Amino acid sequence: MNSIIVSMVATAGLVVSGFALAGDMPAEGKAKCGACHSIDKATMAPSFMEISEKFKGDKDASKKIAASITMGGSFGWEYGNMPARGLGANDAEIQSLSKFIAGLAK
Template sequence: MKRALIVLASAVVMAGPVLADQALATAKNCMTCHAVDKKLVGPAYKEVAAKYAGQKDAADKLAAKIMKGGSGVWGPVPMPANPQVNEAEAKKLAAWVLTQK
């Protein structure tokens, strides 16, 4: 029993940051239009990460799009602005999206 609790606690600690950022994405309504691994209204986060891989300014670009919205990059459906997301949250979300592989 003690070993099982240690393994479970380790799994929670190791998954913590990923879950925390996905929780932020859920709290800010990002998951309404996006999913990690499949297209919904907008592209999957894995697609976004692949598209911006290796770009030095990718996190800043994505953070700005998260806050201000955008159009034309992923098709005809525009991404609306998200005034409920502040700059620090947008940067955290962008960094998390870019880790999705």
Template sequence: MKYAVIASLLMTSLSLAHAADATKAKEIMSKSDCAACHSVDQKMVGPSFHEIAAKYKGDKSAEDKLIKKVKSGGSGAWGPVPMPAHPQLSDADTKTLVDWVLADASAK
């Protein structure tokens, strides 16, 4: 019984932490231009966050790749339309966004 209570408390803490991360990521997104090209679950100019999460699922280097892509921009991975660079985003904010997307933003 004691272990069940501890496990429940840990799960609640993790859920709250993920909710806080999602809230922070959405706040960062609202202050940037991400939503001009991306949505959580529908392809727009760029892929949806759900598609990005699915493509990189299980890729241990995905976080680093996507942080560099967001900061530097790029093209070719999802078609001919280039993604502009976002050097104005801090490293911490970029990591928060990327981690949220890779955790499958559509599930949040």
């Protein structure tokens, strides 16, 4: 009995820590980008980590990323098209998400 409870607690702990990792995505990113993007898994769009790798070492990375998000469209990833501003991100959100994405690949 006790071991069942222990394993349930352990499982719950894993689930919670899984959420904590996914929680690294800023709130506006979850709401306006998370339907298509994840931080580290390619889903129906490139992961934010892959995108960060693409711009790594470019001192204008966050500016370029912001321009891509604002325009939307296709950027050569061959996933299809991204809607301009994702699901309605405003300029301030685009600025902060761009910095976040640019900072992922170190």
